[in-house]
Amino acid sequence: MTRPLIDLRTTPHGGRSLFAIQPIARGTVIFACEVPFGHVIYKDYRREVCAQCFAYAASTSRNIGDPRTWSIRSCRATAETVWFCTDECKVIWESGVIGPLIADVNALLGKGKIATRSKSARDGYDPILPNGPPAQITQDCIDQAWVDVEDLVSSRARLSSYCSTMNLEDMELEISRLVASAIVQRYVFDHRLANLAVSSIIPTSDPWAEVLDLQSSELSNVSLRPYILAAHLRVYAFLCHSLPKHLRLYVPTARNILARDTGNAFGIWDGDSRDEMLGWGLWVGASYFNHSCCPNVEKTRVGRAMHFTTSRSVEIGEELCISYIDTNQSITQRKQDLENSWFFTCQCQRCQSEEPDEASPH
Template identity: 90%
Template sequence: MTRPLVDLQTTPHGGRSLFATQPITRGTNIFACEVPFAHVIYKDYRREVCAQCFAYAASTSRSIGDPRTWSIRSCMRATAETVWFCTDECKVTWESGVIGPLIADVNALLGKAKIATRSQSARDGHDPILPNISTAQITQDYIDEAWVDVENFVSSRTLLSSYCSTMNLEDMELEISRSVASAIVQRYVIDHRLANLTASSVISSSDLWAEVLNLQSSELSNVSLRPYILKAHLRVYAFLCHSLPTHLKTYVPMARIILARDTGNAFGIWDGDSRDEMLGWGLWAGASYFNHSCCPNVEKTRVGRAMHFTTSRSVETGEELCISYIDTNQTITQRRQDLENSWFFKCRCQRCLLEEASLH
């Protein structure tokens, strides 16, 4: 049996991470995570991004007709929203699967939500789910109590129906709802064995949901930095409790788990190598075990729905395998600020420590 190139280990500095089990040469494909557990493509790009492989019409010559949109589409069910594809092959692959059509059906239901105007957003201070809060109030106990309160609130069908009938979601709240709903569909499919989903062989667990649970939660750090996000998450939870079909509603409690792990673990879905436009985001659970370094030894590349990782230099046995979460051409101050704002840690990689020392 071939010995794996990498091993998942617990570190004292960054939770669980991947390490080389033997010397690895530059350009070696060491890891692949085939599908995102949760994902969403932003509304403005849905006609331009292939629903199957995430190809972007504006950055390829394969489009027909309007160069910024795909012409191949599918609407398999009366309830489903229209989805777009770059080729007939992608359309056939998507339609022959289980998850894509189920997500489309759910997104059609979520698409009926009323979207807030700017004036509505500005005066949205009366929301009964959570009063306006300040950073001084935020503790883990406070967040836990807020979630208990919203769970009690949604347990009353009358209150929930009345609340959601007048709810005006922010655009981003609806995008977050679609992302969480895609994870709920994945979990439903896994539990009911409707599709053959397997995790990467590198990770010890073959359970995709177990991989998600093993990811580090950034809930307290995220809400402390952005107090408004707690109300948004609670509104998303209430909206999903109200809007999802009965067979999926039992999975809505997992929304908090997804939301707590999404911010620090999700990858942007970009328009190819140029990375000029972010088309949406996805949570590739196994891929999230790569820690950050400002002098990385691994490059990540999205190939269709899969996330591939390749060594960018030679790696020694026992060396941690790291990618870069940010633009490493920035100064140490800019890099650390970006990492603290989005991933909630102060970088102490070898490069940052050397540059920090040179400043003193």
């Protein structure tokens, strides 16, 4: 049996992180996360991105004038139409459970969406937060807003009446689709769990437990962007209203997903050039990697999977880090990006060495 290369440990500065427990050569795939626990491909890209492997039509066309959308598709009456790069991808997708179920749910969400509104209207009146976001954001006022929305969704009549006049932003619909895809995965996992229990096989890990293990950024996120609170509440009400009964059971956990999306999600990019972000996803195990501006691990999306490869040789005991941001940026820009989206101040070696040191004589 080969000895494991890496180990997940609790760090002195809090949180968990992956460490090398053997010397690791450069170019070693140390970890792979096979599928995202939840994902969404932006509406505008759906014909251009393979529903199975996320291949982007425009980046694979070699000649100018080649089609920039895929032509193979799956269309069932109950489901949203999705596109594939090859027949092989279509067969894999159709033989799976999760993909078709997500397409069914997305069809429902598409139908349930009443209207969209422009960003400029985001601070306008919305009965979900009648007085707008609270002036002083505290955990208590966020909790209270969630108690209020629970109250709203507990009455089907009031929920229907609210949703019939609800204005859901395009981005809120995308967020709804992401949360719904995670709910579908949880549903499928739970039902397989039931089958597995019969054959008395104990599953090694529960992906939903892993989601809950991720760090919540709810308070930091809402404090920085107060409009997010109303957006999340609208997504929640919309999902309660639109999802079929067997999935509605899981909607109460949507808050857990929403609280962990920012700070744990990875963009689905068109390729290494990262010119266009096609959507985003939550690859749960991937979130164990901490950030460094001089990382020793590179992440690469391979189809639906996220692969983590050492970008240099690593010694025993070294922390394994990826970069969450564009490391070609200046220290100021890097710090700002990390503070805005990951809510921490980077203390990596590179940041410490680049930081202007007031005590230094020059």
